[in-house]
Amino acid sequence: MSHHSLQAVAPPLPMTNAAPLKRRRRVTPAxxxxxxxxxxxxxxxxxxxYVMIITSFKPMPEIRSGNVFALPAMATLDxxxxxxxxxxxxxxxxVAIAVPSTVIPILLGAINGYALSFWRPRGANVLFGxxxxxxxxxxxxxxxxxxxxxARAGVFGSLPAIVLVHVIFxxxxxxxxxxxxxxxxxxxxxxxxxxxxGGFWRIFLQVMLPMSLPIVVVAAIMQVTGVWNDYILGLxxxxxxxxxxxxxxxxVINTTTGTRLYNVNMAATILTAAVPLAIYFISGRWFVRGIxxxxxxx
Amino acid sequence: MSNVTLRNLCITRGGTSILRDLDLQIxxxxxxxxxxxxxxxxxxxxxxxxxxxDLSSGTIEIGGxxxxxxxxxxxxxxxxxxxxxxxxxxSVEKNMSFGLKIAGTPKAEVQRRVRRTAQMLQLDALLxxxxxxxxxxxxxxVAIGRALxxxxxxxxxxxxxxxxxxxxxxxxxRELKMLHHTLGSTMVYVTHDQAEAMTLAxxxxxxxxxxxxQIGTPAEVYDRPANRFVAGFLGSPSMNFIDGSIxxxxxxxxxxxxxxxxxxxxxxxxxxxxxxHIHIDExxxxxxxxxLVEPMGNHQVVWIDxxxxxxxxxxxxxxxxxxxxxxxxxxxxxxxxxxxQGSGERV
Numbered sequence: 001m002s003h004h005s006l007q008a009v010a011p012p013l014p015m016t017n018a019a020p021l022k023r024r025r026r027v028t029p030a031x032x033x034x035x036x037x038x039x040x041x042x043x044x045x046x047x048x049x050y051v052m053i054i055t056s057f058k059p060m061p062e063i064r065s066g067n068v069f070a071l072p073a074m075a076t077l078d079x080x081x082x083x084x085x086x087x088x089x090x091x092x093x094x095v096a097i098a099v100p101s102t103v104i105p106i107l108l109g110a111i112n113g114y115a116l117s118f119w120r121p122r123g124a125n126v127l128f129g130x131x132x133x134x135x136x137x138x139x140x141x142x143x144x145x146x147x148x149x150x151a152r153a154g155v156f157g158s159l160p161a162i163v164l165v166h167v168i169f170x171x172x173x174x175x176x177x178x179x180x181x182x183x184x185x186x187x188x189x190x191x192x193x194x195x196x197x198g199g200f201w202r203i204f205l206q207v208m209l210p211m212s213l214p215i216v217v218v219a220a221i222m223q224v225t226g227v228w229n230d231y232i233l234g235l236x237x238x239x240x241x242x243x244x245x246x247x248x249x250x251x252v253i254n255t256t257t258g259t260r261l262y263n264v265n266m267a268a269t270i271l272t273a274a275v276p277l278a279i280y281f282i283s284g285r286w287f288v289r290g291i292x293x294x295x296x297x298x
Numbered sequence: 299m300s301n302v303t304l305r306n307l308c309i310t311r312g313g314t315s316i317l318r319d320l321d322l323q324i325x326x327x328x329x330x331x332x333x334x335x336x337x338x339x340x341x342x343x344x345x346x347x348x349x350x351x352d353l354s355s356g357t358i359e360i361g362g363x364x365x366x367x368x369x370x371x372x373x374x375x376x377x378x379x380x381x382x383x384x385x386x387x388x389s390v391e392k393n394m395s396f397g398l399k400i401a402g403t404p405k406a407e408v409q410r411r412v413r414r415t416a417q418m419l420q421l422d423a424l425l426x427x428x429x430x431x432x433x434x435x436x437x438x439x440v441a442i443g444r445a446l447x448x449x450x451x452x453x454x455x456x457x458x459x460x461x462x463x464x465x466x467x468x469x470x471x472r473e474l475k476m477l478h479h480t481l482g483s484t485m486v487y488v489t490h491d492q493a494e495a496m497t498l499a500x501x502x503x504x505x506x507x508x509x510x511x512q513i514g515t516p517a518e519v520y521d522r523p524a525n526r527f528v529a530g531f532l533g534s535p536s537m538n539f540i541d542g543s544i545x546x547x548x549x550x551x552x553x554x555x556x557x558x559x560x561x562x563x564x565x566x567x568x569x570x571x572x573x574x575h576i577h578i579d580e581x582x583x584x585x586x587x588x589x590l591v592e593p594m595g596n597h598q599v600v601w602i603d604x605x606x607x608x609x610x611x612x613x614x615x616x617x618x619x620x621x622x623x624x625x626x627x628x629x630x631x632x633x634x635x636x637x638x639q640g641s642g643e644r645v
Contacts, residue, residue: 188383188456191350192444196397197371206396210387 056266079263090248101166102223109174117182135172157239181215225276299326300361300451307356333495334505376445380457384429391425435466455487526642535610537570554605566639575630576611582628
């Protein structure tokens with residue numbers, strides 16, 4: 001509409017020359033400076049990664065004698081095989097922890113956010129405030145009480161225990177994400193579904209959840225990354241059988257006997273970091289879209 | 299089609315009273331328009347009929363049954379929203395059949411109703427599309443279709459045309475009127491647009507600050523406004539209000555302006571005259587100066603200064619007028635309204 005009125009008021013601009021349309025991007029000193037800065041900053045941050053990668057392909061004698069930055073003279077995959085052997089069990093443990101610890105909090109967060117935004121139960125704001133406060137309490141404060149409670153319940157040191165802990169700590173943020181996402185959905189949509197006869201679950205499952213894909217992707221990235229990178233909770237709650245990859249990585253690197261196998265350490269570290277990195281790169285496009293979706297209606 | 303009866307309706311939200319002791323009787327087959335400025339409670343009233351807002355007290359009867367506490371889906375209503383409120387992940391057909399499927403309507407019947415409604419609203423070709431692939435006008439037609447397939451007793455419209463541009467709005471307004479003619483259903487329509495109210499309504503309810511100011515046919519409300527608020531709200535440009543007094547002989551005077559009103563009672567009064575009842579005329583009894591002329595195409599609005607009173611007059615002829623020009627004019631004494639200066643009520 002505003003488009004129309006604009007056209008009506010402003011006369012069409014005379015097209016005397018086409019130059020402004022095809023404006024060339026010229027290389028100015030300022031632009032060169034920007035690129036120089038960006039390039040050096042990127043180099044600075046990528047240097048450790050570069051060292052890790054080349055070191056992981058070098059045999060040990062070469063590491064001891066050579067330059068840290070030199071490319072491997074005789075590249076080898078042995079450190080990677082050794083590293084995978086050391087952390088593969090942890091990898092599968094982490095997968096077993098991360099899958100339920102992502103799916104359950106997202107589902108619960110979506111239901112919470114939906115209920116808080118649309119059904120507005122009595123005291124919804126207080127409930128939400130309490131939940132949010134939970135997000136700001138450091139995890140470490142709650143470890144001891146949780147250990148005590150779980151030991152009493154007889155589930156301490158098991159897969160369900162670590163999943164439950166991740167569900168609890170993931171809930172505030174997941175609820176916040178979904179509540180804010182649903183707050184941007186027009187309330188009339190919910191009212192229309194009410195008149196059509198939809199109940200709590202039907203409106204959630206058939207109307208709201210199908211339109212939540214962008215925020216589900218954002219939530220999944222945050223939760224997977226958080227759970228995968230967790231160390232302390234896994235160490236405390238998972239039990240010997242289910243130690244996550246981060247804990248096993250620490251065991252590999254902090255071994256006190258024998259020589260330090262830098263190449264194996266590097267390879268194991270890269271392997272551990274690979275999952276969150278891969279998720280971020282694959283779904284980065286979705287990540288940005290989901291964050292922007294809450295800001296702009298429609 | 300159903301009738302709707304509201305008795306002693308009170309709605310309070312967050313400690314402030316939005317509607318107070320409201321009574322309203324809506325006849326079957328009527329096109330009732332709730333008209334008022336934003337915040338007057340007209341949308342709240344509509345939402346309470348739909349069951350989307352809880353009543354503080356009072357009763358709502360739809361089709362002779364008490365529906366005060368019934369679930370929105372059980373009230374036998376269909377509703378169209380300002381923002382269309384279409385389910386974005388569903389096709390047009392699914393949008394329209396969603397409610398019927400929940401109600402457990404047999405498949406063949408659902409299909410029959412969707413087909414028929416789609417045909418009526420020229421949506422046949424769009425049934426497979428998603429709402430995002432439709433234009434604004436098409437979206438609102440789908441929203442209307444979604445309400446119609448319910449074959450409800452009462453259809454509620456909450457400013458359904460406000461999001462459309464002027465041309466589409468006029469077009470859909472006409473379609474809605476045609477639809478009411480063909481279906482003959484009871485319709486309750488909320489708007490702040492007086493043109494919509496005048497063209498669509500069989501009766502208009504003018505509201506302000508949670509209270510009904512006047513109920514009547516469009517002609518009644520326009521020609522015989524019940525109070526100053528109604529007089530000022532309807533009509534564009536607005537009515538001309540002149541504070542003055544009437545003497546025993548029925549002469550209304552306000553400064554240099556005077557007018558003979560045969561049947562008027564004496565006292566302090568506000569005279570209200572529609573712009574179309576002020577005529578520019580060489581033989582007119584009143585003098586003034588043109589301050590501004592607004593050409594509207596088929597007519598022009600002429601603003602006249604008359605001894606400090608700024609009056610608007612509608613001039614249909616091709617008379618050429620310019621600012622600063624002295625004119626003579628007449629006020630049609632038979633068509634003016636008089637309001638008590640204190641209460642603002644019609645005298």
